[in-house]
Amino acid sequence: DMDALMREFERTPLFMTSLPTDDDEPNVTLDAIQSLLYDGTPDEIAQTAKQNGNQAFMQGRAHYKDAIQFYTQGIQSDPQDAALLATLYCNRAAVNLELKNLGRCLRDCAEAIARDQTNIKAFFRAAKASRLLGRWDDALDCCTWGLGLDAANAALLAEQELAAEGKRKAEAKAQADAARAAEREADMARLVSDQTRDPLVRDAMPQPVPEETDVWGWPVLLLYPDAGECDLIESLDERATLADILEQVLDPSAPAPWNMDRHLTLENACVYFQQRDDARLDQAKLVPVQYTRLTLREIMAYPMVALSGGAFRFVVM
Numbered sequence: 001d002m003d004a005l006m007r008e009f010e011r012t013p014l015f016m017t018s019l020p021t022d023d024d025e026p027n028v029t030l031d032a033i034q035s036l037l038y039d040g041t042p043d044e045i046a047q048t049a050k051q052n053g054n055q056a057f058m059q060g061r062a063h064y065k066d067a068i069q070f071y072t073q074g075i076q077s078d079p080q081d082a083a084l085l086a087t088l089y090c091n092r093a094a095v096n097l098e099l100k101n102l103g104r105c106l107r108d109c110a111e112a113i114a115r116d117q118t119n120i121k122a123f124f125r126a127a128k129a130s131r132l133l134g135r136w137d138d139a140l141d142c143c144t145w146g147l148g149l150d151a152a153n154a155a156l157l158a159e160q161e162l163a164a165e166g167k168r169k170a171e172a173k174a175q176a177d178a179a180r181a182a183e184r185e186a187d188m189a190r191l192v193s194d195q196t197r198d199p200l201v202r203d204a205m206p207q208p209v210p211e212e213t214d215v216w217g218w219p220v221l222l223l224y225p226d227a228g229e230c231d232l233i234e235s236l237d238e239r240a241t242l243a244d245i246l247e248q249v250l251d252p253s254a255p256a257p258w259n260m261d262r263h264l265t266l267e268n269a270c271v272y273f274q275q276r277d278d279a280r281l282d283q284a285k286l287v288p289v290q291y292t293r294l295t296l297r298e299i300m301a302y303p304m305v306a307l308s309g310g311a312f313r314f315v316v317m
Helices: 001-009 026-039 042-058 061-076 082-098 104-115 118-130 136-149 156-193 243-248 296-300
Strands: 216-223 229-237 271-273 286-288 312-316
Touching: 042 082, 061 082, 082 104, 082 118, 104 118, 118 136, 118 156, 118 229, 136 156, 136 243, 216 243, 229 243, 296 312
Parallel strands: 216 312
Antiparallel strands: 216 229, 271 286, 271 312
């Protein structure tokens, strides 16, 4: 049986492509070879483990877990050479960085630096992991410390620029988010203080969408002038499109009483917003809305769109 033969080959140390896991059956031959490899002083064992880890790492991603296991064996051998121990931690950090185990990478870098303050690779890897986590100040600090050892280090200089740019963008986004939040609060304040709201929407107020941040549900009034009817949606998620609502309102399988003849459908409906607040619909300028594509939030961004009588009003014809 070819499959059985291949499995037997894979159990032979000479043909192994990866280390066995704890769930595999004991391999006496491999155990004997490993005991020979790791027979010696703690420093000798650690050096052998480092070499094996480096070889596994260079073989590619499929062998990264083997590399981590080798480096861990070297660390656990408790070598007396502080620089060697720092290198083992730093090399394991490199593998964790490739695997995006960023927290583990940072812990290994800290262990490496604690044993060798001149390990510039540990500073670089700590800076990169911190940047990928969005910890901009930590990333910049690591770059500063590393560049203190080698001011011309190209990798650290590039990482420093990436971290600085990331911090600038994050701060700009935070400011923009704060401005949008303030604008939303102002919109709500205007809505609350509006004493001339239409009686139909008097009790409709914007509400935050549950389990979301910076997302609101807004009162929306749909007017059907041909039928002399309207629909009030007390809280429409601003991420929704008007088509999401019209699919229900104009559902041909359950038409509204005023649309029993199904003269108004989702396919032929045109949606407009009133450009100015007017008591009479025929005096208000109607502006078409791409209601199937734009979300309520995107429609609200138009300067001509405003709350009217306590709700956003749209005309459906």
